[in-house]
Amino acid sequence: xxxxLFLTCVNDTLYPDTGRAVxxxxxxxxxxxxxxxxxxxxxxxxxxxxxRHEAEPLAxxxxxxxxxxxxxxxxxxxxxxxxxxxxxxLGERARAEGRGDTLERVLAPVVPRTYELTxxxxxxxxxxxxxxxxxxxxxxxxxxxxxxxLRLGDRPRRLLRAVRGLxxxxxxxxxxxxxxxxxxxxxxxxxxxxxxxxxxxxAESTGAEVLCAGDNSCLMHIxxxxxxLRTRMRPVHIAEILASTEEDPAA
Amino acid sequence: MSTTHLGMPGLPPPxxxxxxPFPEAAHDAVRDERLRGNLRHATTTIRAKxxxxxAELEDWQRLREAGKRIKDHTLxxxxxxxxxxxxxxxxxxxxxxxxxxxxxxxxIVTDLVKATGEHEVVKVKSMATQEIGLNEALxxxxxxxxxxxxxxxxxxxxxxxxxxxxxxxxxxxxxxxxDIFRTQMAAWGRPAPDxxxxxxxxxxxxxxxxxxxxxxxxxxxxxGANFMVAETGTLVVVExxxxxxxxxxxxxxxxxxxxxxxxxxxxxxxxxxLQTLPRSSTAERMNPYTSMWTGTTDGDxxxxxxxxxxxxxxxxxxxxxxxxxxxxCIRCSACLNVCPVYERAGGHAYxxxxxxxxxxxxxxxxxxxxxxxxxSLPYASSLCGACYDVCPVAIDIPEVLVHLRERxxxxxxVTREGNKVVLKxxxxxxxxxxxxxxxxxxxxxxxxxRGGQRLASRTxxxxxxxxxxxxxxxxxxxxxxxAPAEPFRDWWQRTHGGEEDDK
Numbered sequence: 001x002x003x004x005l006f007l008t009c010v011n012d013t014l015y016p017d018t019g020r021a022v023x024x025x026x027x028x029x030x031x032x033x034x035x036x037x038x039x040x041x042x043x044x045x046x047x048x049x050x051x052r053h054e055a056e057p058l059a060x061x062x063x064x065x066x067x068x069x070x071x072x073x074x075x076x077x078x079x080x081x082x083x084x085x086x087x088x089x090l091g092e093r094a095r096a097e098g099r100g101d102t103l104e105r106v107l108a109p110v111v112p113r114t115y116e117l118t119x120x121x122x123x124x125x126x127x128x129x130x131x132x133x134x135x136x137x138x139x140x141x142x143x144x145x146x147x148x149x150l151r152l153g154d155r156p157r158r159l160l161r162a163v164r165g166l167x168x169x170x171x172x173x174x175x176x177x178x179x180x181x182x183x184x185x186x187x188x189x190x191x192x193x194x195x196x197x198x199x200x201x202x203a204e205s206t207g208a209e210v211l212c213a214g215d216n217s218c219l220m221h222i223x224x225x226x227x228x229l230r231t232r233m234r235p236v237h238i239a240e241i242l243a244s245t246e247e248d249p250a251a
Numbered sequence: 252m253s254t255t256h257l258g259m260p261g262l263p264p265p266x267x268x269x270x271x272p273f274p275e276a277a278h279d280a281v282r283d284e285r286l287r288g289n290l291r292h293a294t295t296t297i298r299a300k301x302x303x304x305x306a307e308l309e310d311w312q313r314l315r316e317a318g319k320r321i322k323d324h325t326l327x328x329x330x331x332x333x334x335x336x337x338x339x340x341x342x343x344x345x346x347x348x349x350x351x352x353x354x355x356x357x358x359i360v361t362d363l364v365k366a367t368g369e370h371e372v373v374k375v376k377s378m379a380t381q382e383i384g385l386n387e388a389l390x391x392x393x394x395x396x397x398x399x400x401x402x403x404x405x406x407x408x409x410x411x412x413x414x415x416x417x418x419x420x421x422x423x424x425x426x427x428x429x430d431i432f433r434t435q436m437a438a439w440g441r442p443a444p445d446x447x448x449x450x451x452x453x454x455x456x457x458x459x460x461x462x463x464x465x466x467x468x469x470x471x472x473x474x475g476a477n478f479m480v481a482e483t484g485t486l487v488v489v490e491x492x493x494x495x496x497x498x499x500x501x502x503x504x505x506x507x508x509x510x511x512x513x514x515x516x517x518x519x520x521x522x523x524x525l526q527t528l529p530r531s532s533t534a535e536r537m538n539p540y541t542s543m544w545t546g547t548t549d550g551d552x553x554x555x556x557x558x559x560x561x562x563x564x565x566x567x568x569x570x571x572x573x574x575x576x577x578x579x580c581i582r583c584s585a586c587l588n589v590c591p592v593y594e595r596a597g598g599h600a601y602x603x604x605x606x607x608x609x610x611x612x613x614x615x616x617x618x619x620x621x622x623x624x625x626x627s628l629p630y631a632s633s634l635c636g637a638c639y640d641v642c643p644v645a646i647d648i649p650e651v652l653v654h655l656r657e658r659x660x661x662x663x664x665v666t667r668e669g670n671k672v673v674l675k676x677x678x679x680x681x682x683x684x685x686x687x688x689x690x691x692x693x694x695x696x697x698x699x700x701r702g703g704q705r706l707a708s709r710t711x712x713x714x715x716x717x718x719x720x721x722x723x724x725x726x727x728x729x730x731x732x733x734a735p736a737e738p739f740r741d742w743w744q745r746t747h748g749g750e751e752d753d754k
Contacts, residue, residue, distance in 0.1 A: 007739055009694065013704045014732050016739035023743075035743045040694040046687055048634060050656030054691040061695060089650070096572060148636035177591050181633025186724040188274045188631060193728035194281045194595045195633070224729030 003033050004069040006062075006114070008079045008216075009041040015216045021243035021250075022075050022117060025132075028243075029125060033073070038065045044082040049183045052093065056103065059090055063110050071124060072114045075239045077146025077214050080116035085149050087111050116146060117239055118214060122155040128162045133246045135165030139208040140238075141199070141222070143215040144177050156214060156238055163241060169206045173198070180221035196225040204231055214238045270602030272627035277596035286422055290594050293421050297588045300534030301641070307536070314527050319645040321520045322512075322579035326569060332481040332514050333560065339484025343546020345556040350508075356561050357388035360473065360506055363557055364394050367504050369470045375488060375495040376400030377475025378416060378582055379508045379561055381604040382617075385473070396473065397439070397465050399494040401458050408435040414598025414606060417532050417584040422597055425449040432457050440464060462494060472502035472553065476509045477581065478524060479558075482517050485545040486558070489528060489538045496542045505544075505553035510561050512569075512578040524581060527643035531583035564617035570666035573654040577612045579644040586638035586648060592631055601628065608638035612651040619667060620659055626677050629655035660684060682721075704738035711736070 003026065007019045019035075026033045042062055043055030062083065066072045074080045088111060091104030121127055140160060146152045160168050179185070179195025186192075199222055203211045211226075211233055213219050223235035236250070244250035270276065280286060305311050325332055337347045350356035364372055372389065374380065374396050386396040386407075398407040405420035406413050409431045413419030420428070432443040432454065441464055443457040474495065478487040486507055488495050499505060515521055529538040547556045569575050587593050587607030598606035602624035603614040611632060615625040629652050638648040658665065660683070662674040676684070693699045707714075711734035717726040725731070737745075 009700070012739045013707065014735065016735050016737065016742055019739035020742065035740070035747070037740055037743070038697050040697055040700050041690075043691075043694075046691060048653055048656075049683070049687065050629075050653065050658075050660040051684070051687045051691075052653075052657055053661070054687050058691060058694050144633070144635040144637075148640055175637075177633045177635035177637070179591070179633060181635065184630065184633045186721070188277060188592070189724040189727060190274065190278045190281045191592050191595050191631075192633070194287075195591050196729065220732050221729060224725075224731065227730045228728060 001031070001071060002069045003031050003071045003073060004066050005033050005035045006039060006042075006066065006072050006074040006079070006083075007035065008074060008076045010217050010220075011075060014220070015237065018075050018216055018237045018239050021237070021239040022073070024248070025130060025239060025243040026073070028245075029121075029127065029130060031125070034069070036065050036069075042079045042082045044079055044086070045182055047082065047086060047090070052090065056090060056094070059087055060103070060106055063087075063107050066110050066113075070113060071120065072110060073117055073120045074114065075117045075214065075237060076216070077116050077143050077150055077152060078217065080114055080119075081145035081149035083114040084111055116150055116152060116214065118146075118152055118155045118159055119150065121159060121242075128158045130159065130162070130242050132163040132242045132244055133165050134163050134241045134244045134250065136210050137167040137169060137206075137208040138210045138212050138236075138241065139169050139171040139203055139206045140174070141171055141178065141203070141211055141213045141218070142174055143213050143218045146214050147175060152214075159242060160212065160238070163244075166241070167208075169208050171206060171211075172202045178218050178222050180218045182217070185221055192221070193225070196221055197229065200225050200229055200231055200233075203233060208233065210234055210236045210241075212236050212238050212241055269622070270624035272623045273596070273600055273602070273631040274627065276600035276602065276624075277631075280597040280600050281595050283597075285424070286597050287595065289422055289424050290597060293418065294588045294594050297534060301531060301585055301588065304530040304534040304536065305641075308526070308530070314523055315643055315645055317523045318527055318581075318643055319579060321515065321523060322644055323576075325514055325516055325520075326512065326575060326578055329511065329514070329569065332516055333511060336479055336481040336484055336514055337560075339481065340546060340556075340558050341484075343484050344548075345484065345546040345558055348557060348559045350559050350561050350563070352563050353383035353561075356383050356508055356559050356563070357385055359557075359559050360385060360508060361389060361392050361394065363504070363506050364389065364471055365392065367471055367555075369394070369504075371395045371397065371465075371469060372471040372473045372506075373397050373399050373465050373469040373498045373502065374403070375472065375474035375498045376403050376490065377473070377508065378604060379475045379510050380473060381413060382510075383508070383561065383563060385508065397462075397469070399462050399465065399498055400490070401455070401492055401494070404458060404462070405431060408432065408439060412599055413604055415584060415587055416582050416605065416607070416609075417587075422599070425451070425454065428454055432461075436461050462497075466494075466497040466501055469498070469502050471504045471506065472498040474499060474505065474507045476507055476513055477528065478521055479509055479514045480516075480518055480521055481514055483545055485518075485543050487521065488540075488542045489525070490540045490542070491533060491535075491538055493540050496540050499542050499544065500552050502553055504555040504557075506557045506559065508559045508561055510563070511565050512580075528581050528583050531581075531585040531641070531643040564619075566669065567666040568616040571616070571654075574612070574616050574651055576646050577609070577616060577651060579646055580609050580613065581644060582609075583643055585641040585643065589637045589641050590632075591635065591637070592633065596631070601631070603628075608632060608648045608652075609646070612646075612648055612655060615655050615658075619665075620655065620674070620677065626659050629653075629659060701738070701740060705741070707734045708737050708741075710734075
């Protein structure tokens with residue numbers, strides 16, 4: 001199976017450790033993973049801020065770059081949801097604007113082949129025990145688009161529960177948004193910060209060392225809030241936990 | 252009842268003052284510890300109860316889908332059903348009036364009340380009359396409107412604005428309500444007892460006695476309606492307190508102001524919503540009082556019945572193929588109760604009688620996006636999707652929010668007052684527009700992206716921890732992430748070889 005890593009522009013630029021973790025994890029599971037270097041951004045920030053027409057060329061580009069792969073795996077619920085849920089809508093809107101079905105047809109092939117990482121592991125590779133070792137207390141925050149758009153359900157928790165040494169504790173108010181929301185974080189900074197502070201307080205109340213999630217953009221907001229509030233927890237992407245082994249532990 | 256208003260408390264300001272943009276209003280609200288506490292307590296309680304009430308029904312998702320389809324079908328054939336309703340109401344002895352906008356609706360109601368010779372009306376809780384500012388319009392003509400819903404009474408006595416669709420005084424706690432009753436009731440009628448405590452039973456008893464004298468005296472009742480059944484011309488009000496039924500049955504004249512989207516074709520359709528509305532709003536299997544009336548009946552209830560059908564931006568909203576789904580709304584408030592933004596910003600920040608997620612998509616459509624508040628409302632959401640999940644008529648609120656953001660920043664064709672107009676892009680988004688365009692360009696040229704990433708990595712020791720200007724919106728409360736030593740793509744090229752493939 002030809003599998004492509006769609007890392008996302010945020011991870012590529014700011015969180016390369018997450019990308020390395022996905023490569024290590026998938027390689028360990030016997031998957032040959034490629035990183036098409038022409039990939040850039042799925043266009044989600046543009047779309048969600050109201051610049052749908054600016055998002056269209058990025059979506060077309062995505063479709064071209066990933067055209068030859070049977071599976072496109074991304075360590076981001078949010079960007080995964082952009083492709084799966086919103087690319088079809090880009091096509092529909094273009095058609096409604098009298099621009100025909102070209103965009104719909106161009107984007108259609110990548111939609112069903114795009115998987116969020118935990119989805120790919122559980123549904124396609126059919127593994128929950130990925131052979132990981134991570135001797136820490138962890139609480140898991142399900143990020144909104146993974147939870148409510150992709151309906152990841154208990155997949156991430158099943159994967160985490162199978163990690164040796166890992167003590168998974170429930171996060172109070174887990175399903176409530178952390179307050180990142182892309183440009184929402186800077187357009188409505190007071191509400192965003194209040195939501196972030198509540199999320200961090202809830203996470204702290206669990207006594208866990210690590211707050212785990214599947215989206216680094218949310219973790220950037222939560223982590224930035226944690227360090228500003230001088231909490232001792234750290235944010236870690238789920239890929240880095242699942243990639244960690246006794247021989248090769250996470251940093 | 253005297254017609255002079257000397258010494259009477261003033262009413263809240265009219266419905267359309269210049270509200271500040273949402274972020275500005277929310278700035279103060281998030282710092283109000285008492286407000287935050289009141290809202291957190293109320294919304295988390297009702298949230299859990301609703302989830303329980305909905306989980307009891309195995310066919311919830313099918314009911315939700317049915318509700319959505321019934322509403323969509325009705326909206327598609329609204330012209331036909333409205334005429335059918337008018338005929339049925341008229342045949343049953345009622346009179347139907349058509350109001351294009353708030354001013355026309357207010358004028359119709361005011362004239363109808365004046366024709367009775369009365370100077371006061373009792374009101375059933377109604378969003379449509381709040382939307383048009385009916386109380387203020389009546390006040391200007393010397394007619395006093397008494398709110399009889401307990402929470403609306405608290406808002407009216409407190410010279411306050413509603414902050415929730417179902418529980419308009421949700422921002423008040425029991426102690427505050429006791430203080431309002433003690434200090435304000437006397438100016439409106441029967442005073443509260445001096446030793447009134449803040450126990451729910453005592454507060455309810457004070458309100459009951461205060462309202463009772465108004466019910467028994469009033470000759471004119473004013474209501475809205477939750478539903479109108481086209482096939483028989485029947486109006487439906489669902490409520491918890493029974494105060495609505497007093498207003499619907501005791502007065503001689505009943506005037507109902509109802510948005511045109513509240514129509515349902517048949518009684519069979521009503522069955523779906525009588526299941527989904529109470530469970531979504533108050534987490535009850537069935538609401539305590541469901542009042543239904545069809546025109547007038549000799550010797551039973553009001554002798555005169557007037558139905559004022561209100562457009563006020565609804566037909567314009569219907570013309571938008573993405574935004575029209577907002578008209579499915581049955582005003583249950585489930586989206587408010589589950590919204591993390593509403594919980595922290597409070598209802599007043601939305602600058603409308605429709606707060607929360609539904610307000611953020613309804614107000615900018617009914618009123619247009621030209622004011623500061625209406626242009627900011629589509630952004631008053633993190634797009635977390637919790638509202639869409641709980642909506643009993645499956646309004647994809649995030650989809651409409653993004654659609655309205657597009658309208659704000661890109662402009663385009665919309666329908667206003669029945670005419671197609673082309674909106675210009677809103678002011679104040681120039682910098683953002685340029686940044687989005689630049690980002691799109693960089694993302695279309697991987698070499699440019701890589702150049703930027705490398706620059707960020709190489710200069711990472713120089714990056715400030717806090718940002719000036721607009722960047723402060725992030726760094727005021729959050730640290731910035733550190734740039735890595737190298738972007739992923741450089742690591743990949745280094746370790747997985749491969750040809751440089753930049754274009």
